[in-house]
Every structure is written in C-alpha cells, then in structure tokens.
Amino acid sequence: TQPSLSDVPKRYVAIIGGGLVGTLATLYFAQRGWDVNLFELRKDPRIPENSENSGIFQRSINLALSVRGLSALSKPNLDLEKIVLESAIPMKGRMIHIGKDKLSSQPYGSFGENIYSVERNFLLESLFNTVESFNNVKIYFQHQLKRCDFDKGLLEFENKEDGKLVQYTADLIIGADGVHSTVRRQLMRIINMNYQQEYIPHIYCELTIPPKVTEKGNETEFIMDSNHLHIWPRHSFMLIALPNKNKSFTCTLFMPHENFDSIKTEDDLITFFQCNFPDFIQLIGEQQLKKEFFHNPKGSLLSIKCKPYHYRNRAIFIGDAAHCMVPFYGQGMNCGFQDVELLDSIFDKYNITSFRSDDDKLNLALEEFTNIRQPDSVAICDLAMYNYIEMRSRVTSPLYLIRKKVEDWLHWLFPRRFVPLYTMISFSTMRYSDAIQRWKRQRRIFNVTWITVSTGIAISVFWRYYYRRLRW
C-alpha cells in the first residue's frame, strides 16, 4: 500500500539571509506549509540599537517600490501590500533640478501612475513581524553561513554571539544572502557556474534634507514637492532625493570616486556644491551637509550576472545573490520580490507539496526557475546600466524630452499598442526580457515614422519656401 501523505516526512527549507527577499521568501514557504528555518547574519533589525549598528543603514534608507514588488506583497492573507502602502509616499514623476531654482516635472506614466517611496527598515520590520506570526518558522539571528554540503543538505554557521560553529540540515537551501552570497560561492565550487561581475566607477553617499519647520514653529512640512523623485542631473554625476514619512528626504549622491577623493576639506565641499548644486545647500543646510558628507559611508555599486541559479533539487539562490544590479531603475528589490512570486507559481504548477515525496518534480521546478528568470535578470541588469546614463544626463536633452512627450502621447492614444519602456518595467509584471524586445520593436517603428515625418515636414517647408521665391 502507498504511504499516506501524513506518513511522509515534511521538508525543511533553510533560507539564508533575512534581508528583504529572504524574509518574503520565508513567508511564501511558510504559507505553503513548509517548516522554515531563517538564518540571518545580523541582529534583529526591529530593535533600534541593532539597526543602527547592523549596517542596514549602509544600504539605501528608502527605496522605490513599483508594481512588481507590490504584486509579490499582495499575496492573499498576508496583508503586506496594505501595511506597506499605508506608510509609502506616492511619487508620480521625476522632478528635474536643472539649474538654480529651475525645475521641470516629468510624469512617470500617461495615466497618473505612481511608484512609491518606502523606508527599508519599515519594510523589513513589517516582513519580520508577519514572519513571526507563523509557528512553522524559526528565526536564527547572528548566524553566519560558513559552509554548505548541498548533497547532504548540511549547513555550517558561526553563531556570532559566542563564536561557536553549529550545524543544521535542510532538504532545500535558499540563498537570499545578497550580493556577496556565500550560498552562491559555495555552489560555484561544485557546479559549472557562469559568473560575471562589473563595478561601475560611481560610488554613492547618502545625505538627509531635514523637514522644514513651519512658521508657527510647532509643526514640520516637506521642504520640496513630496510626490516626486527629485533629480539633479549633472552629466557625469547626479544627486537624487526620495521623500520619507517624517517629511525629510533621503538624498543619494552618485559620483565617480575620484570626485569624492578630490573633496578633502569642508571648503572643497562647499565650493563643489555651490558650483554644482547651489539650491541643494539651501535645502540641506551647510552644517548638515558637512557632517553627513564626511561621516556617512560611501558604497560601491556593482552588477552581477550568473547562471544557473539552482543545484538539482537541493538549492537555489534569489534576489541580489542571483542578480545584483546598479540601482538606477529602482528594480533590485522589486525584481527580488518577483523572484519569490515566480518561484511560488512554479511550485504551484508542479504541485510541489511540503512532503518529501516528489523530489524529481522539485528538480524540474528549480531548473525551470533558472530557465525563466536568468534571461529576465540579464535584461533588467542591462536596463539598469542604460538608465544610469539616462538619469544623470539624457533627462535634460531637448531631443529626449520631445521623444518622451511623443511616446507618452502615443501611449495615451493607443494604450495597448504602444507602451513606453518605463511603463513596462515599473507599472507591469511582464517579463523583463519581453519588455526589452517590445521596446526595441517599438523603437524601430518609432524611428522610421519619426524620420519619415520630419523629412516630409522639412521637404514641404523647403518646397513651399523655394516655390514662393521662384514665383516672386
């Protein structure tokens, strides 16, 4: 007789990395009924003194959340989308700071679509709070993965509290341990993994524009329009600002490290900002600028592409561990969240249960994840690089602005037939690789039409002028 499902042992999944993607993956697996062990190197970020010292604040304080991320957060019974949106600030477009006091608003979508500014720590806390409501999840903070034996499902951690090595076993190992992933490094030793990594010359530093105190002095308000992502594009470098719930703005200066190195004294700093961002000094205040610029950490930016993401039915890695990208499309987290949603839908397709009875199906499911997700990750990593130039330079070009206006207008006229690239990436869940292909096709048609129409106009203007002169 066949054993009943209740006789079959349940599967353990070990999720390595309690960042944004790892905690969301924990929720999805917990809801599937798996027993989940979540291991995180740092202390519990919900305890304030931990988050300040844990390095969480070395990564961007706030993030742009868009449709892909929201779709993953909207999983039934979790209520996460609602919790997150209640604290998020909608941003309907870019506000370009061209020169001193000269502003130009560029809407993101033709139909008033928004992306949202959310605070990283709030999002992480909300995810951990929801994780804790499942009794089939155990969280191990201060556990750093050191080694894995994937075939035996054996994991070795250093417990940071006492420095001791501890071992755990798991049927499935999920690496969500970020850009310098140990799971990925360990897998590289046993499979033929293609791996490509590129650091860009720009590094970043975060600065804070404090809230403005109202004239009465007892309240605060935003010092700039809070429903935009502000950009100061200066061609080879740029500054951006996203609003926070407490009415401050978190700003990020992206600049080649030589420029950072050339600013050695407070006078150098003020001269540099007066020359390039004079309005910004007024917004942040000289003292705050000096304090944060020299005190805040400088982070490097890199892009990682690799393949495959899985090992048999034993392991898979997701999020930044699989596809770290430069942050200029605001998609790193959104893409990582979509990984979790995709993996879940593939498990549904293969009907993978939490019982150890269908190992072959699990193998197929993990392989399918690599096959679907890898071309999409490459596509968004490339687009993020492309946007790196668009944000700091192209957004001020008249040709870009005319083109954007025409594209928005075409989308408004033919919402299904013509969809701008930004809309496909930020306001849809379509595959990134399909979005790129469709964009290239649209661009070809657009360019041919553009050249034909402008040549036609030029010929008719010339003809009319020439014809009149001939008649005179």
Ligand code: FAD
């Ligand atoms: P992480 O957030 O890096 O989490 C990995 C976790 O694993 C960490 O908690 C770490 O402590 C833990 N860990 C690491 N090693 C081990 C180990 N050996 N053992 C146990 N635990 C381990 N994305 C957006 O979508 N929108 C944005 O606007 C945006 N802005 C950004 C701005 C900047 C400046 C940067 C740098 C990134 C930005 N991103 C943005 C990208 C986003 O931050 C990342 O894509 C996202 O944080 C990835 O989440 P993750 O969980 O995969 O990795």
